[in-house]
Amino acid sequence: MSGSITGRARERGIIDFRAWQIRDFTKNKQKQTDDYPYGGGRGCVMYAQPLADCRRAVCDSAGRESIHTICLSPAGRPFTQDIAKRLSREHDRIILVCGHYEGIDERFIDACVDEEISLGDFVLTxxxxxxxxxxxxxxxxxxxxLPDEECVTDESHWDGLLEHPQYTRPELWEGRAVPELLLSGHHLNIKKWRRAMSLLRTRARRPDMFERLSLSDEDLKLLREFGS
Ligand SMILES: C[S@@+](CC[C@H](N)C(=O)[O-])C[C@H]1O[C@@H](n2cnc3c(N)ncnc32)[C@H](O)[C@@H]1O
Structure with a gap:
């Protein structure tokens, strides 16, 4: 997070982030953050109290009554570009709560969490x-x-499409050539080719996304032209 694009943006004061240690908010000598689950079963569940106190401290440090709080959970709503857009538009601060072990006492989630987000249908530690x-x-x-807005809006998932394939130098690599049209310098044809490749790639790889598109007449023409 401190490296590369986000690191430079932080240095320039455009964004900021901070990690908080939940153990600092425990009220027991051992700084224990979790305990056995009521009802039995394996593993441990994170206490509500240190999480709630930590969240309060984060809000207080920002001089806010409340900050939009997201709990990361495999049982949450799958994360998408649309959720990322909404979060960047609607919130200037976000708290991200990371669970461990068997997860988090549900009462903390009921009391303090605005939404639960999943990274996908798999379980991490x-x-x-x-x-x-x-x-x-x-x-x-x-x-x-990012340096300009197109970096964002040209990419996969911005408008429900996957991005077209990309190529860089050399023109010929291990017997594989760059599509000739990309070397033509004909901007309109390149734009059409990219749109066609986006449409075809989305149809082939993500039929669920393709079904949700509203295709223009021009898109249908491109699909006929390049699809075969
Ligand atoms: C081992 S997981 C807990 C899984 C939980 N017992 C369940 O079955 O839903 C521990 C923590 O990892 C995080 N985690 C694991 N997989 C995740 C995913 N796909 N998306 C978001 N967070 C995840 C969550 O914060 C979770 O509380």
């Missing part, structure tokens, strides 16, 4: 990687983090 992924996806939408 902790919420840190999903939190980094959500933060990164939101940060790059903050104006000024």
């Amino acid at each position: 902790g919420g840190e990687i999903p939190a980094l992924a959500v933060a990164d996806a939101v940060f790059r939408l903050v104006p000024g983090v």
Whole structure:
């Protein structure tokens, strides 16, 4: 997070982030943050109290009554570019709560969490990687983090499409050539080719996304022309 694009944006004061240690908010000598689950079963569940106290401290440090709080959970809503857009548009601060072990006492979630987000249909050992992924996806939408707006709007998932394939030098690599049209310098034809490749790639790889598109007459023409 401190490296590369986000690191530079932080240095320039465009974004900021901070990790908070839940153990600092425990009220027991051992700084224990979890306990056995009521009802039996394996593993441990994170206490509500240190999480709620930590959240309060984060809000107080920002001089806010409340800050939009997201809990990372495999049982949450699957994360999408649309959620990233909404978060970057509607919130100037976000708290990302990372679970561990068997998860978090549901009463903390009921009392303090605004939404639960999942990174996908798989289970990780902790919420840190999903939190980094959500933060990164939101940060790059903050104006000024990327050099220009097209970096964001041209990419996969911005408008329900996957991006067209990309190529760079050399023109011929291990017997594989760059599509000739990309070398033509004909901007309109290149634009059409890219749109066609986006449509075809989305249809082939993500029929669920393709079904949701409203295709223009021009798109249908491109599909006929390039589809075969
Ligand atoms: C081992 S998981 C807990 C899984 C939980 N017992 C369940 O079955 O839903 C521990 C923590 O990792 C994080 N985590 C794991 N998989 C995740 C995913 N796909 N998306 C978001 N967070 C995830 C959550 O913060 C979760 O509380």
